[in-house]
Amino acid sequence: VKGRLIRQSLAPPALAAALLTLSAFASAEITLRFTCWDGDEAQAILRHEARAFERAHPGVKVQVEAVFYNDYFTKLLAQYAAGVAPDVAMLDPGNFQKFATRGALTPLNDLFRYVPGFDIGEYYEPIVEAHSWQGKLYVLPRDIAPMGLVYYNKKAFDEAGIPYPDGSWTWDFQVRPELREKDFLWVLQKLTKKDSRGKPIRYALTTWDPMGVIDVFVYSQGARYVDDPESPTRIQFTDPRIVRAHELLAHIYTKEKWIPSPSDLGSIVQSTADQLFSSQRSAMYVCGIWDAVKINRIVKPGTRHYFEWDIAMMPAFRDGTRAGPTGGSGYAVMSSTKHPKEAFQLAAWMAGKPGMLAMARAGFAQPAIRSLALSREWLPDANTPPESRNPQNRIITDKWVPFVVFAPNASSYPELYQFLQAKRDSIWNGQLTAKDGLAQAQELAQNRLNDIRKEERLPKLNWLGAGLFMLGLVAALVAWIYLPERRRKLLPKERYENRIGYLFLSPWILGMVLFTLGPMLICLVMSFTDWDTIQDARWRGLGNYSEAFGKDPRFWKSLLVTGAYTLFSVPLGIVIALALALLLNVKVRGIALFRTCFYLPALASTVAASLVMRKVFQQDGGLLNSAIYGPSGEGNLLGMGTMLSGVTGSPDMANWLGHESLALPSFVLMSFWAVGASMVILLAGLQGIPNVYYEAALLDGAGPWQRFKAVTFPLLTPALFFVLITSVIGSFQVFTQVFVITLGGGGPNDSTRVFMLHLYDNAFKNLRMGYASALAWVLFVVILVFTLLQFQLNKKVYYEGEAN
Amino acid sequence: LRRAVWFDRLLKLLALALLVSGAALFVVPFYTALNLSLKSEAEIKTTSTWALPEQPTVQNYQELLSSPNVSFLGFFWNTAIISVLATLGVLLSSSLVAYALRVCGFAAETSSSW
Numbered sequence: 001v002k003g004r005l006i007r008q009s010l011a012p013p014a015l016a017a018a019l020l021t022l023s024a025f026a027s028a029e030i031t032l033r034f035t036c037w038d039g040d041e042a043q044a045i046l047r048h049e050a051r052a053f054e055r056a057h058p059g060v061k062v063q064v065e066a067v068f069y070n071d072y073f074t075k076l077l078a079q080y081a082a083g084v085a086p087d088v089a090m091l092d093p094g095n096f097q098k099f100a101t102r103g104a105l106t107p108l109n110d111l112f113r114y115v116p117g118f119d120i121g122e123y124y125e126p127i128v129e130a131h132s133w134q135g136k137l138y139v140l141p142r143d144i145a146p147m148g149l150v151y152y153n154k155k156a157f158d159e160a161g162i163p164y165p166d167g168s169w170t171w172d173f174q175v176r177p178e179l180r181e182k183d184f185l186w187v188l189q190k191l192t193k194k195d196s197r198g199k200p201i202r203y204a205l206t207t208w209d210p211m212g213v214i215d216v217f218v219y220s221q222g223a224r225y226v227d228d229p230e231s232p233t234r235i236q237f238t239d240p241r242i243v244r245a246h247e248l249l250a251h252i253y254t255k256e257k258w259i260p261s262p263s264d265l266g267s268i269v270q271s272t273a274d275q276l277f278s279s280q281r282s283a284m285y286v287c288g289i290w291d292a293v294k295i296n297r298i299v300k301p302g303t304r305h306y307f308e309w310d311i312a313m314m315p316a317f318r319d320g321t322r323a324g325p326t327g328g329s330g331y332a333v334m335s336s337t338k339h340p341k342e343a344f345q346l347a348a349w350m351a352g353k354p355g356m357l358a359m360a361r362a363g364f365a366q367p368a369i370r371s372l373a374l375s376r377e378w379l380p381d382a383n384t385p386p387e388s389r390n391p392q393n394r395i396i397t398d399k400w401v402p403f404v405v406f407a408p409n410a411s412s413y414p415e416l417y418q419f420l421q422a423k424r425d426s427i428w429n430g431q432l433t434a435k436d437g438l439a440q441a442q443e444l445a446q447n448r449l450n451d452i453r454k455e456e457r458l459p460k461l462n463w464l465g466a467g468l469f470m471l472g473l474v475a476a477l478v479a480w481i482y483l484p485e486r487r488r489k490l491l492p493k494e495r496y497e498n499r500i501g502y503l504f505l506s507p508w509i510l511g512m513v514l515f516t517l518g519p520m521l522i523c524l525v526m527s528f529t530d531w532d533t534i535q536d537a538r539w540r541g542l543g544n545y546s547e548a549f550g551k552d553p554r555f556w557k558s559l560l561v562t563g564a565y566t567l568f569s570v571p572l573g574i575v576i577a578l579a580l581a582l583l584l585n586v587k588v589r590g591i592a593l594f595r596t597c598f599y600l601p602a603l604a605s606t607v608a609a610s611l612v613m614r615k616v617f618q619q620d621g622g623l624l625n626s627a628i629y630g631p632s633g634e635g636n637l638l639g640m641g642t643m644l645s646g647v648t649g650s651p652d653m654a655n656w657l658g659h660e661s662l663a664l665p666s667f668v669l670m671s672f673w674a675v676g677a678s679m680v681i682l683l684a685g686l687q688g689i690p691n692v693y694y695e696a697a698l699l700d701g702a703g704p705w706q707r708f709k710a711v712t713f714p715l716l717t718p719a720l721f722f723v724l725i726t727s728v729i730g731s732f733q734v735f736t737q738v739f740v741i742t743l744g745g746g747g748p749n750d751s752t753r754v755f756m757l758h759l760y761d762n763a764f765k766n767l768r769m770g771y772a773s774a775l776a777w778v779l780f781v782v783i784l785v786f787t788l789l790q791f792q793l794n795k796k797v798y799y800e801g802e803a804n
Numbered sequence: 805l806r807r808a809v810w811f812d813r814l815l816k817l818l819a820l821a822l823l824v825s826g827a828a829l830f831v832v833p834f835y836t837a838l839n840l841s842l843k844s845e846a847e848i849k850t851t852s853t854w855a856l857p858e859q860p861t862v863q864n865y866q867e868l869l870s871s872p873n874v875s876f877l878g879f880f881w882n883t884a885i886i887s888v889l890a891t892l893g894v895l896l897s898s899s900l901v902a903y904a905l906r907v908c909g910f911a912a913e914t915s916s917s918w
Contacts, residue, residue: 040871271849504904507897580826586819597827600834612833615840621852623832631852673830 030339031061032346033086034331035076037069041293042364046350049358053349060342070744073098074764080104080336081533087337088347091139092329093130097411098767099332100138102534106333107136111344118348122369127328130406133230139330140344142351143365145288146400147212148314148324151295151391155307156202156283160190167396169315171217173248184315188258191283202280204258206265206273208287210249210428211325213259216314217245219323219405225420229408235449237420237442238435246427246434254430261428263658263748280307286314288327289397292390293363301386311391313400326404330368363388366397373398412452415766419445426749431660447551455530458538466525473521527773537770544774555775557750558758559782565664565754566731569671574723577675581682582712595683602676609674610740617656617666625653657741660751667737667752678723685719686712717797725790732783735760755779841865 036046043066050062065086067075073095079085080099091099099105112118120128120137124144131139150165157164162181171184181187191204207213218225223241226232236242253261260282265273277285278298285291289311299305316322331347333340349355356367360378367373378397380389407413423437432440490498502509527544531537548555584595601609616623628644629635636642644654647661656666693711702710735756738746744761746753759779763772840848841864842857851858868876 275849501904504900508901511893511897583819583822583826586816586823588816588820588823591823594823594827597831601830604834608837609833612837612840615836615853616833618853623836623853626852626854673833 029059029061030342031063032088032337032339032343033063033065034088034346034350035065035067035072035086036090037067037072038090038364041362042359045358045362045364046355049350049355050346052354053346056349057342057345060346062346077104077533077767078764080334083336085334085336087334087339087343088331088350089334090142090329091131091332092327093127093139093406093409094414096131096139096332097133097409098414099334100133101411102532104335104534105138106335106337106340106344107138108140108333108344108347109137111333111340114341114344115348115352118352122371124368124370124373124401126326126401126404126406127330127368130328130409131330133409139332140347140351141328141330141368142356143329143359144368144401144404145290145327145329145366146324146397146404147209147286147288147326148216148400149287149289149396150205150312150314151277151285151287151291151309152312153277153280153283153307153309156191156280160283162187162190164310165312167313167399169313170318170320171220171315172318173244188252189256192256192258194257198257200257200260203260203276203282205284205286206260206276206282208273208285208291210262210424212286212314214245214249215325215405216323217248218242219325220315220317220321221245222321222323224405224408226408226410226413226416228410229406229413230410232408232410232413232416232449233453235416235442235445237438237445243434243438246424246438250427250430250434253428263425263429263655278305289366289394290364296363296388296390299390309390310393311396312393313396322403323405324400324403326400326406328368328406370398370401412449415452416445416449418761418765419448422747422750425747429748431749444553451547451551455538455540458530458540461525461529461531461537461539470521470525473524474517523773523776526770527777529770531769532767533769540770544771545778547771548774548778554750554753554758558746558753558755561664561751561753562732562734562755565668565671565734566728568665568668569731570724570727572668573672573675573727574678574720576672577678577682577723578716578720580675580679581686582708584679584683585686599676599680601673602680604674606736607740610670610737613670613673613737614657614741617670619653619655619658622656624656629653658748660748663742663748663752667734667741670737671731671734678727681723682716682719685716689715714798718799721790721793721797724793725787728786728790729783732779732786 034046034050036043038046043064047064050064054060054062072090076085076089077098085104091105096105112120123141127141127144128137131137131141152165154164165181165187168182169184169187170179170182175185175189176183177186179186188204191202192200193202194200205213218241221241221244223236223239223245225236225242227234227236249259252258253264260273260276265271265276271279273282273285274287274291274294276282278295285295292311295309299307299309313322314324331351333343333347337343351368353369353372356365356369356372357375357377359365360367360372360375367375367378372378374395376383379394380392407417419441420438423432423441426432427434427437526537528539528541529537530540530543580598584591584598619625628637628640630637641654644662645651648654648659654662656662689712693715694707697707697711733756734754738752738754738757739760742752744757746757755775756779759772759775762768762775836853839857840853842860842862843851844859844861844863847858868874
C-alpha cells in the first residue's frame with residue numbers, strides 16, 4: 001500500500017516534467033519574452049507590432065506580457081533573481097539604474113551592429129543620456145514625455161476674457177497684476193470660479209500628479225533635490241528655493257483653492273484630475289501628452305461634452321528660466337537573455353521607426369526619435385481626422401525637450417524620495433509647514449543616504465560560517481526536543497509504535513523543515529546582512545537591528561499603529577463575535593440563512609473585500625457617510641456627524657480614509673465585518689455546551705444573565721481562548737487590507753503604516769531583504785511574547801474532562 | 805408562567821429583529837460589489853453607490869472574459885492549481901499526523917490542553 005501511495009504521489013510531477021521537456025524540444029525556434037507596463041490599448045498596439053516583427057524575423061516568436069506599473073519593477077527584479085526574467089523589458093530613467101548597477105542589463109552599445117543602419121544620434125539627446133550610466137546606454141528610448149504640459153479649455157479663457165497662453169507665461173511667488181495674462185498666478189486667480197461661500201465651482205487647474213507643478217516651481221528656480229543625480233552625497237530638500245516652492249503650492253491648495261489638493265481630488269471632488277478637466281470643472285490640466293487620447297475620447301467633436309482645447313507650456317520662472325519634469329521610457333535587454341542579438345533587434349523594432357510610429361499614430365507616446373516626433377504621424381495637420389486633431393499645438397512637446405530635467409537616477413533615489421513624498425501629504429493639507437516637513441524629510445533621507453554609502457563598503461557574507469551557524473541551531477533544536485525523551489526507557493512495543501509514528505509524521509516534518517524552519521533560519525542569517533536579492537549579501541552584524549531600534553522612526557510608528565489596531569480590533573471583535581454567536585444560537589426559523597449571512601464576509605477574498613470597503617468608507621457618496629449624513633449631506637444620524645466633526649475639526653463630511661485620526665479606526669471598523677471566522681468557532685463552542693447545565697440552572701432559578709455568567713461563559717473559555725490567541729496573531733500580521741486600500745502607501749501621513757507594510761516596503765520596494773528579515777524577527781518575537789503572556793490565562797480556562 | 809412565555813416571545817422577536825438588521829448590514833458590501841459590477845465606469849462616477857444601475861450592463865464581465873490582455877482562464881487555472889494541491893497536501897499530511905498523534909504511542913506525550 002505504501003509503495004502505491006508513493007508511486008501515485010510522484011506520478012503527476014514526473015508527468016509534468018516529461019511534458020515540459022518534450023515541449024522544449026518540440027519548438028526549435030526562438031521565443032522572446034517582452035514585458036511592458038502599458039495599458040490595454042497601448043498593449044494591443046505592441047502586440048500588433050510584435051506580430052509584425054515576427055513576420056520580418058522568421059523563426060523568432062514574441063510573447064508580450066504586461067504588468068501594472070506599481071508592481072512592475074518588483075516583479076521584474078524577482079523574476080531576474082529567480083532566473084526567469086524576460087528577454088526584453090520596458091524600463092524608465094527612474095528605475096533602470098536599480099537593474100543596471102546590479103548587472104541585470106546588457107549594455108546596448110555593443111549590440112547596435114545587429115541592426116543595419118541603426119543610429120543612436122537620431123534619438124533626443126536628453127532621453128539617451130537619462131538612460132545611460134557610466135557612459136553606456138542600457139535602455140533604448142521609446143518615448144519622451146515632458147510633464148509640464150498645460151491642457152487648457154479655450155471656452156474658460158474666452159469667458160474670463162483672457163488671451164490663450166502663448167508660451168510667455170512666467171511665475172513668481174505672488175500674483176503680479178501688472179503683468180496680467182503673462183503672469184501664471186494671475187491667470188489661476190482669474191480662472192477660478194467660487195460660490196458665495198468660497199467653495200470652488202470651477203478650479204483653474206488640476207494636476208495628474210502634484211509633481212507636474214511642484215517640480216516646475218523647483219527646477220525653474222535652478223534648485224535640485226540632490227547634489228549629484230547619478231551618485232548623490234547630499235540631500236537638498238531644505239534648499240530655501242525648494243522650501244518656498246512648497247510653501248507656494250501648499251498656500252494654493254489650502255488657502256486660494258485654485259488647484260484641488262490631492263486629498264481634495266480623492267474625497268471632495270471625487271474624480272480624477274483628467275475627469276475634472278474633461279467635465280469642465282477645471283479650466284486647465286497639467287499632465288504629459290499621454291492623456292490627450294483619454295481626453296479626446298470624452299471631449300469628442302459633435303457630442304455635448306465637446307469644447308475647444310489645446311496645450312501650452314508650464315510657465316518659466318520670473319527671470320525667464322524654464323525647466324520641468326519629464327517622463328520617458330524605453331526597452332532594455334536583460335543580461336540573462338540567451339538571444340541578445342534577437343532581443344536587441346526586437347527592442348530596436350519596438351523603440352524604432354515601426355513601434356514608435358504605431359504608438360504615435362494612436363497618440364500614446366511622443367517618439368524618442370526627433371525626426372519622427374516632427375513627422376505628420378505625430379503632429380496634426382489638415383488631413384488628421386477631427387477626433388484626433390486636438391491638441392493642435394502638439395509641436396510644443398518637441399519644444400519642451402531642451403528644458404526637461406530627469407529625476408535623479410541613482411538607484412537609491414526612489415527610496416530617498418519616499419521620505420519627501422510622505423511629508424508632502426502633510427504639507428499639502430496644511431498639517432505641517434513646508435519648512436518643518438522638508439526639514440524632517442531631509443534628516444531622514446540624509447541619514448539613510450549616509451547608511452547606503454557605508455553599506456557599499458561592508459564585507460561579503462561568509463556563507464560557510466552562516467551554514468555552520470544554521471546547522472548548529474538545527475542541532476541545538478533537535479537536541480532540545482530529543483534529549484529529554486532519550487532518558488526514558490522504552491518498551492519494544494513503544495519503540496516500534498514510535499517508529500511508525502515518525503513515518504506518519506514524516507510528510508509534515510518534511511514540509512515543516514523545507515517551508516517553515518529552513519526559511520526561518522535563512523531569514524535569521526539574512527537579518528544580519530545587507531542583501532538586495534541579486535548581488536552578494538554583505539555582513540552587517542547587528543546593524544539592521546540597531547537601525548530599526550535607533551534610527552528608523554517609521555519602525556516605531558508602524559509598531560505603534562499595529563499595536564493600536566490590535567488593541568481595538570481584537571477585544572471589540574471578540575465581543576461582537578460572541579454577541580453574534582449568542583444571537584445565532586437562538587432557535588428561530590431560518591437561522592441557517594442568518595448564519596450564512598454573518599459568515600459570508602469571512603469567506604470573501606480580502607483583496608476584493610478591500611476594494612468594496614473603499615466604496616463603503618468613501619467621503620462623498622460612500623455607504624457609511626450616506627447613512628450618517630443622509631442623501632442631502634446635511635443629516636446627523638444619532639449625533640454621529642457632530643461627533644466626527646469634533647474629531648476631524650472640520651464641518652465637512654467625515655473623510656474616513658483620508659483623515660489621519662479616522663483612517664486607522666476605519667480599518668478597525670472594517671475588521672468587524674469579517675468576525676465570522678471567530679463567530680463560527682464560538683458558535684460551535686456554544687453548541688457543545690450540554691443542555692443539562694442550563695436545565696439545572698433553570699431549576700435553581702437562575703436568570704438569563706446568571707445562566708450566561710455561570711454556565712455559558714466558563715464552558716466557552718476554551719473557544720474564547722483559542723479565538724483570542726489566533727486573533728492577536730492575525731491582527732499583528734494585518735497587511736492586505738491596508739496595502740490594497742491605501743495603495744501600498746499606509747497613508748495619510750503613515751497613520752495606517754502597519755508593521756507588515758513597513759516590512760514589505762523594505763523588502764520589495766527598497767530591496768533591503770536583510771533589514772526586512774530583521775523586522776520579521778522583531779515581529780516574531782513580539783508575537784511570541786504576547787502569546788506567552790496570554791498563555792498565563794490558560795490556568796483560568798476550563799477544560800471539561802479535566803480534574804479541576 | 806404565561807408571563808414568562810410572553811417574555812420569551814418578546815426576546816425571540818427582539819433577537820429576530822437584530823438578526824435581520826445585522827444580516828442586512830453584513831450583506832450590504834456584497835450588494836455594493838454586485839451593483840458596481842453592473843454599472844459602466846461613467847455611471848459609477850456620477851451616481852450614488854447605493855443607487856441601482858440605471859442602465860445595467862454586462863460589459864465589465866465581457867471585458868474580463870474576452871480581454872486579450874487579461875487571461876481570466878489563466879488566472880483561474882493558477883488559483884485552481886494552488887487550491888487543489890494545497891487542500892490535498894493538508895488533508896494528506898494532517899490526517900497522517902492526527903492518526904499518529906492519537907493512535908501511536910505519541911498520545912501520552914502531547915499536551916492535553918489543545
